[in-house]
Amino acid sequence: MPVLLRITTRVCHSKTLVRRGTVQIPAPRPAHFEHDFPSRVMIPAYAKPAHLRMRKTLAEIAEWNNSKGPNLLLAGSPSLGIITSGVAFQYAREAAPQAGILKIGMTYPLPIDRMSRFAGSVKKCVVIEEGDPYLVEAAGDAGIEVEGKQEMYRFGELNSDRVRRILAEDSTPEPKRAPGKPPALCPGCPHRNVYTILKELDCIVAGDIGCYSLGVLPPFEAMDSLVCMGAAIGVGLGLRHSLPAEEAKRVVSVIGDSTFVHSGITGLVEMVYNPPATGHVVIILDNGTTAMTGMQEHPGTGRTLEHAKTGKVVFEDLARSLGVRNVHVVDPVAEPEKLKTLIETCLESLQLSVVIARRNCLLAAGSIREYERCHEQ
Amino acid sequence: MSSKPTNVVIAGLGGQGVIKASDILADVAFSAGVDVKKSELHGMSQRGGSVSSDVRFGERVYSPMVPEGEADFLVVIAPDQIAVNQSVLRAGGILIEPSMIDESKLTTKKSVNVALLGVLSHHLDFPVDAWTAALKRNLPEKLHEANLISFSIGRNQ
Numbered sequence: 001m002p003v004l005l006r007i008t009t010r011v012c013h014s015k016t017l018v019r020r021g022t023v024q025i026p027a028p029r030p031a032h033f034e035h036d037f038p039s040r041v042m043i044p045a046y047a048k049p050a051h052l053r054m055r056k057t058l059a060e061i062a063e064w065n066n067s068k069g070p071n072l073l074l075a076g077s078p079s080l081g082i083i084t085s086g087v088a089f090q091y092a093r094e095a096a097p098q099a100g101i102l103k104i105g106m107t108y109p110l111p112i113d114r115m116s117r118f119a120g121s122v123k124k125c126v127v128i129e130e131g132d133p134y135l136v137e138a139a140g141d142a143g144i145e146v147e148g149k150q151e152m153y154r155f156g157e158l159n160s161d162r163v164r165r166i167l168a169e170d171s172t173p174e175p176k177r178a179p180g181k182p183p184a185l186c187p188g189c190p191h192r193n194v195y196t197i198l199k200e201l202d203c204i205v206a207g208d209i210g211c212y213s214l215g216v217l218p219p220f221e222a223m224d225s226l227v228c229m230g231a232a233i234g235v236g237l238g239l240r241h242s243l244p245a246e247e248a249k250r251v252v253s254v255i256g257d258s259t260f261v262h263s264g265i266t267g268l269v270e271m272v273y274n275p276p277a278t279g280h281v282v283i284i285l286d287n288g289t290t291a292m293t294g295m296q297e298h299p300g301t302g303r304t305l306e307h308a309k310t311g312k313v314v315f316e317d318l319a320r321s322l323g324v325r326n327v328h329v330v331d332p333v334a335e336p337e338k339l340k341t342l343i344e345t346c347l348e349s350l351q352l353s354v355v356i357a358r359r360n361c362l363l364a365a366g367s368i369r370e371y372e373r374c375h376e377q
Numbered sequence: 378m379s380s381k382p383t384n385v386v387i388a389g390l391g392g393q394g395v396i397k398a399s400d401i402l403a404d405v406a407f408s409a410g411v412d413v414k415k416s417e418l419h420g421m422s423q424r425g426g427s428v429s430s431d432v433r434f435g436e437r438v439y440s441p442m443v444p445e446g447e448a449d450f451l452v453v454i455a456p457d458q459i460a461v462n463q464s465v466l467r468a469g470g471i472l473i474e475p476s477m478i479d480e481s482k483l484t485t486k487k488s489v490n491v492a493l494l495g496v497l498s499h500h501l502d503f504p505v506d507a508w509t510a511a512l513k514r515n516l517p518e519k520l521h522e523a524n525l526i527s528f529s530i531g532r533n534q
Contacts, residue, residue, distance in 0.1 A: 010441065013416055013418065014415065015415050015416075016415070017407065017412065090440045091439070094444075159442050159444065160444050161444045161445055178460060180461050181390060181458070181461075183425055186425070
């Protein structure tokens, strides 16, 4: 049975004291492999019985969740009960310390009977959940009488203030916080020259996610799309195929080194297999690290997450092996003029090109030199 | 300690050590044995944008975020970030900002965050030893001396 542990934004951006449990569950170390074809091979003949087994197991889990599930009941005033889950529980406790609370620890399959009993034990039962109305709709579908939040609180994050407003059924406009200073590419960041050039050449830029997403903000404003990791290449190719030729010719895909190894390679295969009539230009911004998330290694650096030497995916070799004939490596800081001429030439050639703009991230450069020095010894 | 938590918001720009300062404060509260939660908005914290971090401690803390208008202390490392964050401070709450210290006395300008923690420490009940220990736990050894000096400059204002 697959299990999803859903961790929302604020949980990932918070720290607090945690008491470690006493139950230790060691990672399974099977003595040997056991064949079990019907359970693991989802050909049609085995898939249908597997589907039946899954529904039966889910019904058992729902029953378990009702009786012994990881749900917490806090007694409180009979006039107000709150059904909640996740970090919203903390906001609810702060906003309504007198209320009875049912905190649902496992939200699928839901402990519907437990929720029904709880809702029946209080005069008014309100569901406090962040984002889309999942719990409140499931409760409503099951015939449980609960109230949800007003539509305005569906958008953005909750906090104890907003939960107070929800409980008071207050839908007057909320106070707006003054906007802060947006982040920007570091002074001396190697991506800066690339965006300056793309702006000068009036390119249509299919972008991707990383520090270099900041190319969308002033002073560059040189990124036209950002969807998900690896989409730079697929979206760029789609634009090349669909736009009028004069505009299609200006489309460039921009993707960082770690994003490229994560999910850009399939896009490159597609580019070779279904080349747009006007060709295409993919720029890999190779700064030698995963800068945005904290300088982690990736398969293109040739070092493990612990910085030990390991196999290295060489982007230029990979691109050539797929059949891209125009593959170039250039240093965007040492040779900005060369980079500009190169991008212009690639755009005009109407062929498939991969340009690797390679220069280590300023914040990682010192550490990278140190790792390389250690490996040489 | 009362049942209502003490609320501190630390704010500044990426690279100024906002998160580090909040880690140190949370560590001090932790070592004092009280409940503590912290939350941070670090978008891209080394990319120069606005950064802020909430630290709440007391007998019992629920939400990790300081509600609007309920901060007891607002520590701002970048003067241009005061206006942006002012609304989080409660009436009578205390603003701590760089003009309160003589920056020329600091061994390194990078330790303004720690100097302002020094100013904050003056208003809180934690013993100075707890601050010293937390500073040492959260900073590399080569930075200990400069930061301990900065801390005492702030504390003795």
